[in-house]
Amino acid sequence: MANRSADRLLFLSVSSNGIILGYVVSPDDKISEEFSKHEIDDIFGVFNIIELTKTANNKKKLLNELYRIHELDWIKSKRLDSYGNILDCLSSNCGGYTLEAELGITPNGYSEPDYLGWEIKQFGVKNFNKIDSSIITLMTPEPTDGLYKVEGAREFLIQHGYKDKTGREDRINFGGIHKAGICHSSTNLELQLIGFDKESGKIRNSNGKIALIDKLGNDVASWSFSSMLLHWNRKHNQACYIPSMLDKAVEQKYKYGNEILLGTGTDFQLFLQQMDLGNIYYDPGIKMENASTKPKIKKRSQFRIKSKFLKELYKKNEIVKLPFIE
Template identity: 45%
Template sequence: MALLLRLGVRHQRTDEIARTSSDKETRSLAPIFDEERGVARKQVSSIHDHPDITLETLQSLMLANDVTQLLVKELAPNDNSKNQPYVSKGNLDALNILPAGEFETDSKHNTLKAALDFRWLQSNGSISLAPQAKLIFYPQYPEVRLSGFLKGAKNAPNYLMNTRAEGRLLFLGVTTDRRIIGWAAGPDSSLAHAYVSLKTPEKLGVFTLVPLVGGRVGLSTRSLLIQELRRIHLLDWIDSKALARDGSVVSCVSAHCVGYTLEAELGVARNGISEPDFKGWEVKATTVKKLDGKPSAKPVTLMTPEPTGGLYRTLGVADFVRRFGYPDKKGRPDRKNFGGNFFAGIRHTNTKLTLALNGYDADKREIIDTSGSLALLTDNDDVAAEWSFASLMSLWNRKHAQAVYVPAEMRKAPSLQYRYGGAVRIAEGTDFVRLLQAISARTVYYDPGIKLENESTKSARTKRRSQFRIRSRELASLYSKVEQITLLGF
């Protein structure tokens, strides 16, 4: 927290530095070129023209806009609209912290870009869309940078985000529906003073987490999560249920009830907008035969993406299975399957296809071609099916940088019930490169379940399921840190 110390020293002589900074920044009021807008504009008089609000006001305004997680980045002098503030350096963890749209490949510059639903908060609580805001991934560094956040936005903090003044702060509120609400603060603002006074700040990548309630003192989100899981563990058997969007509790009888029941206890409503979430943590529950504290041997499904290219797309699913599938192993007539476990670099016996990573250097742990893909190849190197890096990155962006894995037992009598284990795994720090490395190391594998029934008839029917999985005990390969926590001893 070197910047905090510098800010603390600076506050001892606030007026002097404010005058010096203001003098330097406002010496000329001649029109300057606006890099974001591409036009000449008149220079704003000083940093101090930006509205000054308190931390309590910011928290209230963010909550009123459905923000569930408030992040702040300390801006360096070169963090401005021209140079694009970095939000990840040396890794891609920002892609699992900031929600983004679909990634697209810019082959000319060898980058990947994704639009952001970014709005600038106004002092009256309204928000102003920044229509050109985006994240850009530069694989050669690697870095993720924020771009276009001023262009086309009304009442954006242009001066603050164009100046090189040290000590500026960029607040980013993340909502449940994947919007980002921004606010910028100057080095001598009320928010800067309050930020320095925060006790035991919690870090998340390059960001600091700011509590949305209480402001100065409180438990970290990690501690709050563990506290809640301990409470749920002590409840013992819980009737299977789910929390509806309107806040009502409904019964649950599906295969996903182990997760829905846990989420309902955590106050997380079932919805299709985002991953299950508790204060920024992804919550994953799996059933086990015995709650003995040992990691389950069962595989964990990471994502279920349909291929984006190859013969799977051009031929269609039915003809793809006819060409690469095999007769049903259980002898069911007029049926072909396409399944099994596909590991990188190993030819699959039944389908004669090989899973290959194109555009990724496993030795250097680097993406060398952003137009690369994960592909199933024939012996002649024809692409049977493929998933572009851009499409996989878009899916991985929906996974949180922090996750908790909770084991549970199930019983069906007297009714469907679950009880959750007293030992959980806390995982922190994932990014897309870790996923690619795990695929290369064969810890993450492709496990499809695609079938073609009534193959010889006009009423042939397909069922598709493309999924990538990992053995539960190997989850650590996807994170920078995995720790087993005994809830009663915390």
């Protein structure tokens, strides 16, 4: 379009191979007329979102698959390798791996939704009638700045870790629930949201960050808003949360509930609002074994939430009882 007509419309979409498509029309174009009559499915920032038929069908396919998995009852714990081969799984996080294996999701290092455009999150419960008190790991990003990033995890642990509290020799840990605005008793670090205005619930500084700050005001480990926003909005704009139960009596196995939460239309500022309230917190599991000889370091940075607060992270929430009937 050569001119700058008032009320012109710009349409944006993404092709199956990731190419962004754009098309602009004048206000008297037939497409504009059709758009004005169309019901808007969602709003994201300045954008009005229209779900294409394929997207709607993907939701139906996902729910049908989850109902199929629910109907399987107990499923032996398993996981897929990168080639799609089924392997045994005996670790504590196999509930997610088993569900992903049933959905045909193979491990990858991409920050993209898991299945048909949906981020899949399972969480363990003791009872399918009580699904509001589980702890869910939302993201596990490594720090992008601070001592941890500049000097490395070893120096970070030496300066701010603590001896293993169960008495295991030559081991340094860094863990515990860190909530915004509270100094942690074991690490003496405070989690701060730098550049976030709690009164308005908005980011006021584009260079803002989530940071662990020591008593001298030094940045010990931090995550830039820009890196977290990119990961969060890409992975969580459509998310599905599925409860699971574990049975280890004879062999490790799982079954999955038929009441799930669908969340659509997120915003990283909603994430920060919940962090400011203490509903999302940093709960790391970082350790260094053989600290004085041949150090072996395990890195695990986790941002977690109780399942009852999940709905606060999405503009549209839907509790779906399977089987799904439109």
